[in-house]
Amino acid sequence: MAKTYDEINEKIRKKKAVVFTAEEIFDFVEEKGMSQAAKEVDVVTTGTFGAMCSSGAFLNFGHAKPRIRAQKVWLNDVEAYAGIAAVDCYIGATQTRDDAVTQQIPRTYAYGGAHVIEELVFGGSVHLRVESDGTDCYPNRLIEKDVFLESLSDAFLFCPRNAYQNYACAVNGSDKTIYTYMGALKPRWGSATYSGAGQLSPLMNDPYFKTIGVGTRIFLGGSVGYVVGPGTQHNGCPPRNDRGIPKTGAGTLAVTGNLKRMTGTWLRAARFRGYGVSLRVGLGIPIPILDEEILHYTLVRDKDILVPVIDFSHDYPYGTGRILQEVTMDQIRSRRIDVNGRRVPCYNFSDIKAARRVANILKEWIRDGSFLLGQPVELLPSE
Numbered sequence: 561m562a563k564t565y566d567e568i569n570e571k572i573r574k575k576k577a578v579v580f581t582a583e584e585i586f587d588f589v590e591e592k593g594m595s596q597a598a599k600e601v602d603v604v605t606t607g608t609f610g611a612m613c614s615s616g617a618f619l620n621f622g623h624a625k626p627r628i629r630a631q632k633v634w635l636n637d638v639e640a641y642a643g644i645a646a647v648d649c650y651i652g653a654t655q656t657r658d659d660a661v662t663q664q665i666p667r668t669y670a671y672g673g674a675h676v677i678e679e680l681v682f683g684g685s686v687h688l689r690v691e692s693d694g695t696d697c698y699p700n701r702l703i704e705k706d707v708f709l710e711s712l713s714d715a716f717l718f719c720p721r722n723a724y725q726n727y728a729c730a731v732n733g734s735d736k737t738i739y740t741y742m743g744a745l746k747p748r749w750g751s752a753t754y755s756g757a758g759q760l761s762p763l764m765n766d767p768y769f770k771t772i773g774v775g776t777r778i779f780l781g782g783s784v785g786y787v788v789g790p791g792t793q794h795n796g797c798p799p800r801n802d803r804g805i806p807k808t809g810a811g812t813l814a815v816t817g818n819l820k821r822m823t824g825t826w827l828r829a830a831r832f833r834g835y836g837v838s839l840r841v842g843l844g845i846p847i848p849i850l851d852e853e854i855l856h857y858t859l860v861r862d863k864d865i866l867v868p869v870i871d872f873s874h875d876y877p878y879g880t881g882r883i884l885q886e887v888t889m890d891q892i893r894s895r896r897i898d899v900n901g902r903r904v905p906c907y908n909f910s911d912i913k914a915a916r917r918v919a920n921i922l923k924e925w926i927r928d929g930s931f932l933l934g935q936p937v938e939l940l941p942s943e
Contacts, residue, residue, distance in 0.1 A: 562851040565935040568602045575929045577602040581919040582760050582847075585858055598852040603926055603933070606765050607779070607844035607918030608757040610910035611830050613741060614721035614792065615839045616652040617677055617819055620714040621688055621707060623647055628700035632691040634658070635676045642690075646698060650718070651676055653829075653839035672837030674829035677717075680709040681781070682824040715819035717781055717827070721791035723843050725763035725811035726798075726867065729754040729887060729906070731899050734873035739834020743909060745872055749899045752869070752906040757915040758862045758889040762845035763811045765858045767804045768943070769796065771848050773936030778815065779844035779922045782826035785817030786934065787845075796942040804857065807866050807886065811940060815843065826918070840911075844918040846926060848933050862889035869899060 571577040578601050580588055585604050589597045619635075623646070630642040633649040637658050640651040653674040676686055685706040694701045709715055731752045732738050732745035739745075742753045758764070766772050776787040790796070791812030798810040826842030849855050868883040875882045887897045897906045925931035 563602070563849070565848060565933055568848050569932045571602055572926055572929055572932055575927065577926055579603045579605060579923045579926050581916070581923055582606045582765050582858055583916065583919070586861070589855070589859060594852055594855065598849060598855045601849045601855065604765060604847045604849060604855075604858040605844060605919045605922040605926070606757075606762040606847065607760050607842070607915040607922065608723060608762060608910060609826070609842045609914035609918060610755045610757070610840060611741070611832075611838040612719060612722045612841045613654050613838045615717070615719040615841055616650055616673060618644075618648065618650050618714070618716045618718050619712055620648050621690070622713040624700055624703045626700045627698045628690055628692050628703055629695060629698035630690045630692060634689045635686050636671070636679070637687075638671070638673050638676050640673070647713075653677065654837050656836055670831060670836050672829070674837050674839035677819070677827055677839060678824055678829040680715070681819065681822050681827050683708065709820055716816055717785070717819045717822060718816045719841065720814050721793060721812045722815050722841060723762050723791075723813045724756070724809060725761070725767070726806045726865070727754065727756050727809055728870040728876070729867045729892065729897070730872045730876070731869055731884070731904075732873045733871045738873050739832070740872050741832055741835045741838065742872060743907065744833055749902050749904060752897055752899060752904055753909060754867060754892050754906060755909040756867075756889070757910050757912060758865055758893065759860055760912070760915045760919055762843065763813070764805060764860050764865060765847050766845075766854070767800070767806065767857055767860075769811065769940035770854055770857070771850065771936070772813075772845060773939035775934050775936045776845065777932065777934030778846075779842065779918055779925075780815055780817040781819070781822035781842060783817055783821035783823070784931065785815050785843075787936070788814045788816050790814065790940050794941065796940065801864070801866055803860060803864050805860060805865055808868055808883075811942075842914065842918050844922045846922060846931070846933055862893055865889035867892060869897075
């Protein structure tokens, strides 16, 4: 008999919920059997921590006297988008400081929106500059001041595309080293890079989005966040293997949460040589075990996950869609894969140890009754 969200949440309130991480669940199912485990287990927690370029924050810096309607906004000389309302702006993680262009600062040393967000959540001050043409109702033309996260009227992390369900393993078939958001790739298939948490990854544990949708409560940046819908580039109907695991890039999430409650441990700026800036985001999703089918999907292992290998020197920038081969997440985790007959080193930009910590923190929140499940009002699109 299937469980309900209300039943599971009642057990959480009473601190009686049975919770395992996506790595711990294997042994319990082996011991109890699928049917009995589905009856006993209430939640399986997942986690990931990696660079998620499509991230940013909505900030409201409050009205000045006289009032101003922001037309141009900079935070520590990083331009934010101001075409929202009088004193609202959106700062994107990958936006770089103006001096990266005017002074030709190498991208290796670039400072960007991700650094601004990191400084705010660590409690540092950020210099705000706002410019306007001025109007009768908003006559002020310029304000400059230092702001802190707590001094902002509102601050919300809002990420249009996080937690990619599967991603490519990047290689380079050209005769020179290339610098990408997947890191530096050595020429002639000399190295490979990947980013993903494998069997801990949130969307790998619910590949058909049976429990994930608008309103799902999640771990985000060290605090509570929410899924607000499918992320940009979401693909609910990718080619899949016999376990239902996508064989290419597939589902994504749009997520949000109160930035003032987040921590710098789980929102960290990152620089990529020759590419620029990104934001490392800690994100975890609890999977409610409503029935045996959902439990089955949480038993995905690294060996079940097929990752497409793509030549980032040609096939990625020109969008050819060509896949050189497929490798398993198990092979990637071994740090060596075979590419075109060569045994090459492979690096995972996703921090597996941190992903494991996210899953465990979320497990403890649920066990101690402080984190209830959010039942989605609409599931993510899938086949």
